[in-house]
Amino acid sequence: MALLKKCFLSALGLLLAYYFYPATDSFRPEMLQGKRVIVTGASTGIGEQIAYHLARMGAHLVVTARTEAKLKKVISECLKLGAASAHFIPGTMEDLVFAEQVVTKAGKLMGGLDMLILNHIAPVNLRFFNGDVASIRKVMDINFFSYITMTSAALPMLKVTNGSIVVVSSIAGKLITPLIADYSAAKFALDGFYSSLQKELQLMNVNISITLCILGFINTDSAVKSLSGIVENITPSPKEECAVEIIKGGALRQKVIAYPSSIYISMWNPIRTIQEYFILLTYNIDNITRNQQFS
Ligand SMILES: NC(=O)C1=CN([C@@H]2O[C@H](COP(=O)(O)OP(=O)(O)OC[C@H]3O[C@@H](n4cnc5c(N)ncnc54)[C@H](OP(=O)(O)O)[C@@H]3O)[C@@H](O)[C@H]2O)C=CC1
Numbered sequence: 047m048a049l050l051k052k053c054f055l056s057a058l059g060l061l062l063a064y065y066f067y068p069a070t071d072s073f074r075p076e077m078l079q080g081k082r083v084i085v086t087g088a089s090t091g092i093g094e095q096i097a098y099h100l101a102r103m104g105a106h107l108v109v110t111a112r113t114e115a116k117l118k119k120v121i122s123e124c125l126k127l128g129a130a131s132a133h134f135i136p137g138t139m140e141d142l143v144f145a146e147q148v149v150t151k152a153g154k155l156m157g158g159l160d161m162l163i164l165n166h167i168a169p170v171n172l173r174f175f176n177g178d179v180a181s182i183r184k185v186m187d188i189n190f191f192s193y194i195t196m197t198s199a200a201l202p203m204l205k206v207t208n209g210s211i212v213v214v215s216s217i218a219g220k221l222i223t224p225l226i227a228d229y230s231a232a233k234f235a236l237d238g239f240y241s242s243l244q245k246e247l248q249l250m251n252v253n254i255s256i257t258l259c260i261l262g263f264i265n266t267d268s269a270v271k272s273l274s275g276i277v278e279n280i281t282p283s284p285k286e287e288c289a290v291e292i293i294k295g296g297a298l299r300q301k302v303i304a305y306p307s308s309i310y311i312s313m314w315n316p317i318r319t320i321q322e323y324f325i326l327l328t329y330n331i332d333n334i335t336r337n338q339q340f341s
């Protein structure tokens with residue numbers, strides 16, 4: 047009985063260490079110096095702050111969103127802050143051809159790619175589902191399929207640089223909340239896709255990291271505005287600090303980060319982790335890796 051208790055406590059300790067290990071330990075801003083980074087949804091909010099922090103760290107930047115005037119201001123600020131270079135490509139991620147072109151154009155502008163930060167979202171309408179399937183499809187194109195399209199276009203460049211993909215997601219992609227069925231569907235889809243891709247890269251020994259960023263309520267103008275009168279008694283966390291944690295997670299090649307750290311607990315699912323481990327044991331890895339190539 048005592049032995050069983052010891053084993054249980056050690057396993058629990060290991061799981062807790064795995065989930066709560068902080069991303070702050072060995073991060074140095076120089077890690078981003080000269081790195082070539084794409085930031086999507088960078089005209090405002092968290093994406094804008096990510097661009098400013100990367101600029102201070104001396105990265106090469108390509109930023110994208112729809113509003114050209116805002117992007118112009120962002121890149122001029124980035125150059126003042128110390129970016130190695132800064133370019134913008136305006137357009138909508140509803141257009142998947144545009145999504146692909148952003149990656150190829152950015153690769154040409156910067157001479158390669160080290161980090162792809164996928165952050166944009168369609169404006170959120172908090173409302174009951176009203177049967178409008180076309181609008182769900184549009185949200186899925188912007189919030190999900192454009193992410194996959196950009197990832198697919200970036201993989202060859204990221205293979206060369208042993209680069210990183212950073213996916214900005216939400217607690218609403220882990221837990222259920224009402225009024226955001228479309229948004230939540232896209233965030234759950236991102237979680238499923240990128241968590242599976244993480245395992246595939248690991249199986250095929252491809253050294254590209256994927257960091258899933260699980261965020262709680264952040265004080266961006268759009269979030270504060272759309273939640274006003276709907277969600278009460280929660281203080282949003284600062285977007286500036288949130289942006290730093292996202293960059294750190296990517297630079298340290300962490301599989302998952304949570305911000306604010308208080309939301310880690312709601313993601314903690316040891317049964318799932320154990321089940322995933324046992325499911326993987328049933329796979330004939332040798333057979334799969336012999337017969338399939340990672341594109
Ligand atoms: N703020 C919060 O409370 C939380 C945010 N998150 C996540 O953080 C990320 C950033 O959120 P936040 O900063 O609040 O979002 P914002 O609404 O502030 O910014 C969204 C960005 O996406 C761009 N965008 C909107 N529509 C399109 C489109 N069709 N094509 C291309 N770009 C588009 C916007 O620029 P433009 O209009 O110029 O195109 C803007 O740059 C998102 O992934 C979100 O899910 C997660 C949890 C909580």
Ligand SMILES: C[C@H](CCC(=O)NCC(=O)O)[C@H]1CC[C@H]2[C@@H]3C(=O)C[C@@H]4C[C@H](O)CC[C@]4(C)[C@H]3CC[C@]12C
Nearest residue numbers: 170216217218223226229262263268269272277306
């Ligand atoms: C209500 C959720 C927060 C619950 C909580 O207690 N969190 C503790 C903490 O945050 O410290 C909100 C957390 C994430 C929000 C959603 C989100 O992902 C961003 C969207 C941004 C948009 O501009 C507004 C609506 C959002 C869908 C937003 C809705 C509320 C959250 C689920």
